[in-house]
Amino acid sequence: LRDLAAGVICAGFDESVADAIPQCRNLPLAGFVLFSRNADSVGDARRLSDALRKIYKDLPPILAIDQEGGRVARLREQAVGIPSAQAIGETRRPELAQRAGAQIGHDLRRAGINLDFAPVLDLALLSDNTVIGSRAFSSDPDVVTELGRAFANGLSNSGIVPTFKHFPGHGSTAVDSHYALPVVEADEETLRLRDLVPFARLLPDADVVMTAHIIFKAFDLDRPATLSAALLTDLLRKRMRFPGVCFTDCMQMDAIAQSVGSEEGAVQALIAGADCILISNSLDLARKTALAIEKAVESERLPLDRLGEAYSRVKTLRRKLSEPLPLDAAAPDPDIGKAIERAAAAA
Known part of the structure; x- marks a missing residue:
């Protein structure tokens, strides 16, 4: 049960690698999410990911990062700079989105990363939405679908698993869920014709x-x-027939932490149908969350077969993860950032 509970959690950490590694050995997590505070260059990220990978005997861990391009890019050194989704959206050219995804994927593979929390499928519906803003391709669901698909294909072609986020859409609220719990009042028909389209x-x-x-x-x-x-x-x-792994956004964000609490939220998310719990900033909280999940199974709040289903989906994903590329592998498309900027300016 301990392995099942820890095996549906992906965690980040503030500690140095030297402090984090011993803790990770005793906690069989599904994987890790890396931030600039852990490594801001491809070389540093590679050293860290190699050390984390060594802990795992059979299946590799998920090694995830937020590398969208634009302002959300954790690795800035030794990687090709990619403009924001908004800039790609202004070009309306799927082949540029695909090339951007492929180049990001190449740099992540060099860093030893195997999963990217990108692309964003949220719509740019509100000008005052600072949480999404330039991270969205467009306000048009058809454009977002086409460019999101192309970007994801680029990542996949480079051997990186893409993530479509934030289901069912963060475009209809300007409230930032890092600090509060947003509420969307739109009716179902509006959402189906708009926010839900790229996901569907x-x-x-x-x-x-x-x-x-x-x-x-x-x-x-x-x-x-x-x-x-x-x-x-x-x-x-x-209804949408999604077959894969459903990750939560970070459970330390105030929308969850200040309402039900991170640990209780993790249990409720699994009961609701999530498969992998994201705890971005604390191995200690990841450990406590695993204990909360165990307790929920023991008290029969969380059915064991639901936890087993989540665990097996995560395991299936881990079997697909690719090996790193050589750190000195040549960039396939070093000029893609400039090409997007030129095309966006011309549009």
Whole structure:
């Protein structure tokens, strides 16, 4: 049970690698998420990812990062700079999105990363939405679908698993779920014709989706998507036929931490249908969360077969993860950033 509980958690850490590694040996996590505080160059990230990979005997760990391009790019040194999704969106050219994804994927493989929390499928619906803003390709669901698909294909072609986020859409609220719990009042029909379109089109063939800590009243009056069976089981699995791993966004964000709490939130997310719990900033909290999951199974709140289903989905994903590339592998497309900037300026 301990292995099952830890095996559905992906964690980040603030400690130095030397302090983190011994803790990780005793906690069989699904994997890790890396940030600039851990490594801001490809070389540093590679040293860290190699050390983390060594802990695992059979299946490799998930080694994830947020590398979207634009302002959300954790690795800036020794990597080709890629403009924001908004800039790619202005070009309306899927081949540029695909090349951007492929180049990012190449740099991540050199860094020993195997999964990217990108692309963003949220729509740029509100000018005052600072949490998404330039991270969105467009306000048009068709453009977002086309460019999101192309970017994800580029990542996949480079051997990196893409993540479609933030399901079911973060474009309709300007409230930042890092600091509060946003509520979207739009009715179901509006959401189906707008926010949900890119997800509905791309998720049936996808490996990974990430949830939004947002209440969508059309589907669930009081639970954010991350904790809602109406969204994660009925809509995502049954209606959209998503076959892959459902990651939560970080459970330390205030939308969850200040409402139900991170550990309780993890249990509720698994009950609702999530498969992998993201704890971005604390190995200690990851350990406590694993204990909370164990307790929830022992008290029969969380059915063992639901935890088993989540664990086996995560394991299936880990079997697909690619090996790193040589650190000195030549960039396939070093000029793609400039090509996007030129095309965006010309548009």
